[in-house]
Amino acid sequence: MSVLLEARELVKHYGAVHALRGASFSVDAGEVVALIGDNGAGKSTLVRHLSGVEQPESGQILLNGEPITLGSPTDARVQGIETVYQDLAIAPELDPAANLFLGREIRRKGLLGALGMLDNGAMREKAKVEFDRLGVSLQSMSTPIGSLSGGQRQSIAVARAVAWASKVVFMDEPTAALGVVQRERVLDVIKRVRDTGIGVVLISHNMPEVLSVADRVEVLRLGRRVAEFRAADATIEDLVGAMTGALGDGEAA
Amino acid sequence: MRRTRVAAVLVALLSAVLVLTACQGGAKGGDHTLSFIPGTKGEPFYISMQCGAQAKAAELGYTLDPQPPDKFDPSLQTPIVSAVTAAKPGAILIAPTSPVAMGAPLKEAKRAGIPIVEVDTALKDRSVAVSSVSSDNPKGGGLGADALAKLVGEKGPVLIIDTTAGTSTTNARARGFAEQLKKYPEMKNLGTQYNENEASKAATIVTATLAAHPDLAGIFATNLSSTEGAATGLRNAGKTGQVKLIGFDASPKQVADMKAGAIQALIAQDPAAIGASGVQQAVNALQGKPVERTLLPDMVTITADDQATLAKYAYKTKC
Amino acid sequence: MVAKLSKITTVWIALVLVLLCVVFSVINPAAFPTAFNLKTLLVEAAVLLVLSVGMTFVIITAGIDLSVGSVLLFASMCSALAMNSMAGGDSTAAGADVAFVGLLVALVAGAAWGVLNGLLITVAKVPPLIVTLGSFGAALGAAQLAGDGTDVDTVPEGMREWLGFGNTLGIPNMVLVALIVTLLGGWLLTTTRFGRYTFAIGSNPEAARRVGISVTRHLIMVYTLVGLLAGLAGYMSLAQFGATTLSGHTTDNLNAIAGVVLGGTSLFGGVGSIAGTVIGVFIPAVLTRGFIITGVQAYWQPIAVGLVLVAAVWFDQSRRRARNNR
Incomplete structure (x- = not known):
């Protein structure tokens, strides 16, 4: 498989804090890569750079081998890169379809559409197709999602990113606040997304979860990639060792 | 960088305030100044009263310094009374916006030795003013x-x-x-x-x-x-x-x-007459002449056909 | 869908309104349920309704606009002054062209304050409560300054006759204007992308920002809309009273907010409806009239209005809690 999105030697300071010290990272099409590391290792910072929220001081970001500049989250979305944020970034008072299409509403055809009128029927239909595809089951398409369970909200946030991602989806701790059943459901959604040929990047602290869903694991420590594992070959001890620095730098980039 | 910008904005705001207050002109002091504090800004009633007072003051060799509050509100009139008291004019003509709430600041003015004449409205405490001129x-x-x-x-x-x-x-x-x-x-x-x-x-x-x-x-x-x-x-x-x-x-x-x-x-009502007799009473008090404690100028009924009365008693927006 | 949620709460608050009308009608069947009473009720609520439609949008974005009453005065002052200067000082006999320019001036003057409010809130990042409290005072001051402290009381009589007191097909034109504003407002809020973004920003501004909605631009547009409607309300008030009434409109902001909140719009943003606002505006209006008609003593009226307002919101809240706990 070819490398889809790649970061090379990204550097970023926040005042005196050296958050990224030449961090590198890559994800292929149709694979789940888990990005792990201790708190402060730079995982979230790296994802913010790859999703266009922040820009590096030096280093390169490549998409399909071509260097690109991600000046804003909108730039990243235009390139087919979507993000599921830890705090979900959903509108709790809106219904599932409205959330799925937020910022990308379908307008009616003709004059009414030019006046800004929305085609709620079409959006709801397409949303239903999307939710079915990812196995997200909702009793009602018309309740505000604030009244749904945490797992359902999470699934909707994931579905929204996936629906619009043509290349890469970043997921920051997508299962952190979930119960066992809901967690399984979200992980299931992640696998389905991968099977559609999209690269999925998963940030997680949960090692068993990482090993069960990821194809590959990249480990960050102190703002730099320190190890890479094939999930099938790795153990939890390997991962923890690499994270804490107890193990020597494995296949460091 | 940021701090200097904030400072610049503050300085700009401050100078704007200074310029505005300079334009308005503070309260004037001096024995030959009569401070006139109507109930509110811009009402034709008070403007007509001011016209009457101004004319009378000029006739008697005094200047009238009008200091109207923005609204008919004791919380806005109180600071004006304090400022005027500090400037020590010869006398204060005021339409108190509250019969009780305006008592304290006006007592302060009285203690400073400034005679007070009530026009239009009056305080409940009859011991503060030397004279009250109001319509019956x-x-x-x-x-x-x-x-x-x-x-x-x-x-x-x-x-x-x-x-x-x-x-x-x-x-x-x-x-x-x-x-x-x-x-x-x-x-x-x-x-x-x-x-x-x-x-x-x-x-x-x-x-x-x-x-x-x-x-x-x-x-x-x-x-x-x-x-x-x-x-x-x-x-x-x-x-x-x-x-x-x-x-x-x-x-x-x-x-x-x-x-x-x-x-x-x-x-x-006859606001011009109220203003004029208010000024007369204030000047009497300043010059040690006898002062009328209560004056009740007459009111009139006007109907549309009564052109003469109408012309005489219609309130003015400008002197 | 959002509309559905607010519809449920609207039904309950509408019941309160119906109940009030029934009670007053029973107490005084000869006076309350009459065409005359309905007509005057609608005419007199028209100005507040226009303000409240705008306020609904602002409150749904989790904002607030305390400046509407003063912006109304400012707009009517600018409008009256412009009409008078066009007509050489006294516009009483001026024609439709002058009145039309007056309308434009009122709309522009109102919208300008709205833009200013919006810029201060979004770009300077000052909380809406403070910004609009500031412009509440500033717009009133500006109106007094423009009019040199006095009311302008020369207004084209034709405009008063047509907009202030005229009818079309038996419906007072004041009511028609308010009705059109309300329908357009409801359409904008429930069916368009503008409305959807208004809800989304009130629900979670960060989420809106991250999906690429320009929150700054949208909020400026919402505050401009309120300003524009306050300008229109100022023109309507001018047509009704034939003067700028500088001493009035001091509590319009609170009345509009009360109407909007009574109508089920959440002060925390994200939830609300124009239909609810209509009902919320009419509850206090019906109460005020009802108490006068039924001969409740003057001092009791504000107490009773206050009690009913609090009770209506409490009733609405407990219905909502009951539904959410189901």
Whole structure:
């Protein structure tokens, strides 16, 4: 498989804090890569750079081998890169379809559409197709999602990113606040997304979860990639060792 | 960088405030200055009073320093009184915006040795001012009742619209009206409603009352906002002219409405005379001459056909 | 869908309104349930309704606008002054062209304050409560300054006759204007992308920002809309009263907010409807009229209005809690 999105030697300071010290990272099409590391290792910072929220001081970001500049989250979305944020970034008072299409509403055809009128029927239909595809089951398409369970909200946030991602989806701790059943459901959604040929990047602290869903694991420590594992070959001890620095730098980039 | 920008904005704001205050001019001091603190800015009533006072002051060799508050509000008038007291003018002419709340700052002025003359309104504590000049409001209300009785043929239900409960002058007008109305046994008083100084509320009072009493014969409105609102209410109801409306005061708007037939009669005060006698009393006090404790200039009833009275008593917006 | 949620709460608050009308009608069947009473009720609520439609949008974005009453005065002052200067000082006899320019001036003057409010809130990042409290004072001051402290009381009589007191097909034109504003407002809020973004920003501004909605631009547009409607309301008030009524409109902001909140719009943003606002505006209006008609003593009226307002919101809240706990 070819490398889809790649970061090379990204550097970023926040005042005196050296958050990224030449961090590198890559994800292929149709694979789940888990990005792990201790708190402060730079995982979230790296994802913010790859999703266009922040820009590096030096280093390169490549998409399909071509260097690109991600000046804003909108730039990243235009390139087919979507993000599921830890705090979900959903509108709790809106219904599932409205959330799925937020910022990308379908307008009616003709004059009414030019006046800004929305085609709620079409959006709801397409949303239903999307939710079915990812196995997200909702009793009602018309309740505000604030009244749904945490797992359902999470699934909707994931579905929204996936629906619009043509290349890469970043997921920051997508299962952190979930119960066992809901967690399984979200992980299931992640696998389905991968099977559609999209690269999925998963940030997680949960090692068993990482090993069960990821194809590959990249480990960050102190703002730099320190190890890479094939999930099938790795153990939890390997991962923890690499994270804490107890193990020597494995296949460091 | 950021801090300097904030500082620059602050400096700009500060200088803007300074420029504005410089334009306004602070309170003036000196024995030959009479500070004039009306109830509010811009009302023709107070402007006419100021015109009368100014003319009288000039005649007696004094200058009048008007310091009106933005609204009829003791919390806005109090700082003005304090500032004026600090500037030590010869005397203060004031229309207290509250009979009680304005007592403390004015006592302070009195303690500073400044004689105080009340114009239009008055404090409850009669020991503060040397003289009070105000229209005889109950008597004015009574004039209204007589005028309305004449207009409606001495019979039918009548509504009173007052501004707010607690405004001594307008409350006294309403009381005087109700009192005098008793002399006409066939006229029924429907009671007093308060419009909170909002024209829109007065319109609602009128149309709602008309819904309950379609035979309403007349309305007595105690000030400008209640008269304006009542006229609009009657027009909404299509009863202009049918229900006789008597207003208080003779500001240009009310005079125009009367000419247009929305109002049938006005009870006018004589603000210029109030201002002039206020100045006279203040100057008497300054020069050690005898001072009248209470003066009650007359009010008049004006109707649209009475051009002469109209010309004399209509309030001015400019001197 | 959002509309559905607010519809449920609207039904309950509408019941309160119906109940009030029934009670007053029973107490005074000859005076309350009459065409005359309905007509004057609608005419007198028209100005506040226009303000409240704008306020609904602002409150749904979790904002607030305390400046509407003063902006109304400012707009009517600018409009009156412009009409008078066009007509050489006294516009009483001026024609439709002058009145039309007056309308434009009122709309522009109102919208300008709205833009200013919006810029201060979004770009300078000052909380809406403070910004609009500031412009509440500043717009009133500007109106007094423009009019040199006095009310302007010369207004084209034709405009008063047509807009202030005229009818079309038996419906007062004041009511028609308010009705059109309300329908357009409801359409904008429930069916368009503008409305959807208004809800989304009130629900979670960060989420809106991250999906690429320009929150700054949208909020400026919402505050401009309120300003524009305050300008229109100022023109309507001018047509009704034939003067700028500088001493009035001091509590319009609170009345509009009360109407919007009574109508089920959440002060925390994200939830609300124009239908609810209509009902919320009419509850206090019906109460005020009802109490006068039924002869409740003047001092009791504000107490009773206050009690009913609090009770209506409490009733609405407990219905909502009951539904959410189901």
